Amino acid sequence: WEPYCQYHHLQDRVRITADIPPRLEGTWVSTRCEVRPGPEFLTRSYTFHPSRQFRLLQHYYTNSGCEDPAYSLTIRGKLRLRQASWITRGGTEAEHHLSKVGIVVHSPGAMQRLAARLPPVCVGLAMGRMVPGRMYELYNSRGGRACLAALGFSMMEMGLVRVETQHSNHGGKVQELFLGDVHTDWTQRTHYRPTGYQQPLQNAMHHVHPCPVCALVYRSSEQRPPVLPRILAAPLTLGGRWVSQRCEARPAVLFLTRDFTFNPDQHAWEGIYRHYSDPTCSQPTFTLTASGHYAQGNPSIKVSGATEFVFKVTQVRVTALEESTAKVLNGTRPGNCGQAGGWEVGVEQDLTPTDGCTVLGIKLPHKEYELFKIELNHKKHPLLFIGERPTDGSSPDRPQRRPTSFQAPMVLCSGGETLPSHHHASNSKQVQLAVSGTERLAQVALLLLGCVLCSWLCVY
Numbered sequence: 029w030e031p032y033c034q035y036h037h038l039q040d041r042v043r044i045t046a047d048i049p050p051r052l053e054g055t056w057v058s059t060r061c062e063v064r065p066g067p068e069f070l071t072r073s074y075t076f077h078p079s080r081q082f083r084l085l086q087h088y089y090t091n092s093g094c095e096d097p098a099y100s101l102t103i104r105g106k107l108r109l110r111q112a113s114w115i116t117r118g119g120t121e122a123e124h125h126l127s128k129v130g131i132v133v134h135s136p137g138a139m140q141r142l143a144a145r146l147p148p149v150c151v152g153l154a155m156g157r158m159v160p161g162r163m164y165e166l167y168n169s170r171g172g173r174a175c176l177a178a179l180g181f182s183m184m185e186m187g188l189v190r191v192e193t194q195h196s197n198h199g200g201k202v203q204e205l206f207l208g209d210v211h212t213d214w215t216q217r218t219h220y221r222p223t224g225y226q227q228p229l230q231n232a233m234h235h236v237h238p239c240p241v242c243a244l245v246y247r248s249s250e251q252r253p254p255v256l257p258r259i260l261a262a263p264l265t266l267g268g269r270w271v272s273q274r275c276e277a278r279p280a281v282l283f284l285t286r287d288f289t290f291n292p293d294q295h296a297w298e299g300i301y302r303h304y305s306d307p308t309c310s311q312p313t314f315t316l317t318a319s320g321h322y323a324q325g326n327p328s329i330k331v332s333g334a335t336e337f338v339f340k341v342t343q344v345r346v347t348a349l350e351e352s353t354a355k356v357l358n359g360t361r362p363g364n365c366g367q368a369g370g371w372e373v374g375v376e377q378d379l380t381p382t383d384g385c386t387v388l389g390i391k392l393p394h395k396e397y398e399l400f401k402i403e404l405n406h407k408k409h410p411l412l413f414i415g416e417r418p419t420d421g422s423s424p425d426r427p428q429r430r431p432t433s434f435q436a437p438m439v440l441c442s443g444g445e446t447l448p449s450h451h452h453a454s455n456s457k458q459v460q461l462a463v464s465g466t467e468r469l470a471q472v473a474l475l476l477l478g479c480v481l482c483s484w485l486c487v488y
């Protein structure tokens with residue numbers, strides 16, 4: 029493995045700090061067209077004042093490239109930071125109060141589509157008479173929330189906040205604002221209290237250079253939404269090894285890095301999920317390696333530029349990297365989770381002979397319906413986006429559950445690397461894995477053992 033493929037290079041070269049409570053003052057902007065479950069396509073520019081007042085701009089688009097603005101929302105209110113989150117280590121809980129939400133529609137077509145969604149009572153104005161480019165009040169502190177609800181509008185993302193600062197050796201810094209994740213189930217999004225994060229916004233003054241999208245979003249207003257340059261469609265060539273760019277957080281206490289290798293000739297893949305107990309991924313808990321086969325399907329109708337896939341897992345291996353995780357797995361009944369009594373820290377166990385692992389929620393047989401896309405970044409390096417996991421920890425095991433949004437992009441670290449041959453040798457038995465099992469283990473490990481949480485809580 030090339031050293032630059034390891035996640036740890038980030039920690040070696042770049043120091044990451046996160047203040048608790050976070051300092052939010054300033055303007056934070058999207059770095060690309062964001063895709064939310066639904067799907068919804070948007071860009072965001074959020075400004076926080078020292079007085080705790082905020083003014084947020086959200087621009088919504090009709091397409092997955094954010095080239096065709098539909099409407100913009102301007103959201104005013106106040107944010108109050110509460111305590112360090114007990115659920116999501118490193119995050120801070122916050123409460124917000126909305127004072128005003130305004131809407132500007134950008135085209136007659138967008139107006140018609142909105143009119144179909146909004147109840148007629150909305151803001152007392154007949155949507156048919158709305159003028160594109162003019163601001164209308166959707167909500168104020170005296171009014172009801174009917175119009176916001178009809179749009180699926182929610183600022184629950186403000187419930188969990190984290191600011192990370194990356195200090196490079198050259199003295200430069202990049203600041204990122206992580207806000208709570210949006211539930212993948214549309215019906216849950218207005219009351220779900222986030223425990224994971226969305227893709228971060230970057231500070232308009234301290235962002236990765238160059239960032240053409242940052243500049244466009246920063247200069248935008250509700251009257252002049254940013255129109256993003258068309259992204260050249262990158263061919264979906266999966267071959268090679270892809271790794272996380274950072275320590276990733278998932279809802280319900282899970283920090284991990286992902287490391288995938290695809291071999292298109294054999295339709296084979298291997299994914300290594302390295303789990304950690306802390307938000308900088310420095311304290312490993314366990315590693316899960318899954319491998320199997322995949323089939324590429326049709327281009328997605330919902331998310332243009334993305335492609336549908338079906339994944340199968342034929343082998344799962346787990347290595348406990350701390351005593352408490354090893355103990356939990358060791359205590360499972362014989363035949364349920366690898367070799368009972370054989371779990372030790374640092375020793376890999378194959379779960380294939382036991383058809384998975386009950387305590388991890390790895391149920392067989394099982395298939396997953398996926399959504400992939402590849403985009404080139406500004407340096408023309410490919411980024412791989414894999415579908416977002418359902419927030420409730422379930423698995424996208426039916427076509428209707430296929431994701432409509434994405435996890436953090438992974439970078440290609442080496443081309444044409446093939447899987448070691450032994451992964452293809454054991455095709456005798458089809459073991460399939462709910463990849464959500466990885467989440468389950470993290471929860472089991474944390475909830476049953478408590479010790480990880482306790483040692484952290486005791487610090488505060």
Ligand SMILES: *[C@@H]1O[C@H](CO)[C@@H](O)[C@H](O)[C@H]1NC(C)=O
Pocket residue numbers: 354355358368369370371372373
């Ligand atoms: C696992 O169980 C075996 C048999 O009960 C025991 O000898 C061993 O010490 C256990 N290992 C751990 C890490 O608890």
